[in-house]
Amino acid sequence: MSLEARNPGKGLVAMITSRYTPRHRAMLKAIADGRGQLLCGRRPNLSVDGLWCDFTATGDLVDNDLVRPAWQAPPGVAAPAVLTGSGTLVLQAMSAP
Template sequence: MTINGYTVRHRGMLQAIADGRGELVCGRAPSLSVDGLWCDFTATVELFTGGLFRPAREAAVGASAPAVLTTSGVQVLRSLVAV
């Protein structure tokens, strides 16, 4: 099931980031882990390039930082949870 192109997987990833459980490995193509497990790479890139989350602090390539939702990410998550 998709809502505006986002799936339950996207919603779960955004919720985990909102809950403070996401860790981003910075790079040209970011990697996201939740609770120490790697997330779907394609979904990660879609959410990141869509501007829905970012690193909480500046980090060098290959370094990790907590992931946080952007304002747009909060809005998208709200719309996905409301359905």
């Protein structure tokens, strides 16, 4: 019996989360905890606790629809960052033992 047959969905979760690093997980966790702000614009920038995060990792999270601003803010204006449904699922999968 294959691993997939014994653990349906486990392979899919591994495939989805394999592109993300512990840095991505930490950023998602901080957003889930309400500590993230997105500076809106063409390429949003994320700050956590007032410190700027990795711009490439931020792009990964935004481009893959894992995080978004809490409301549509004009360019140059910060809004609280929130997880999307997909972001919540990815964080849960990455946090599982």
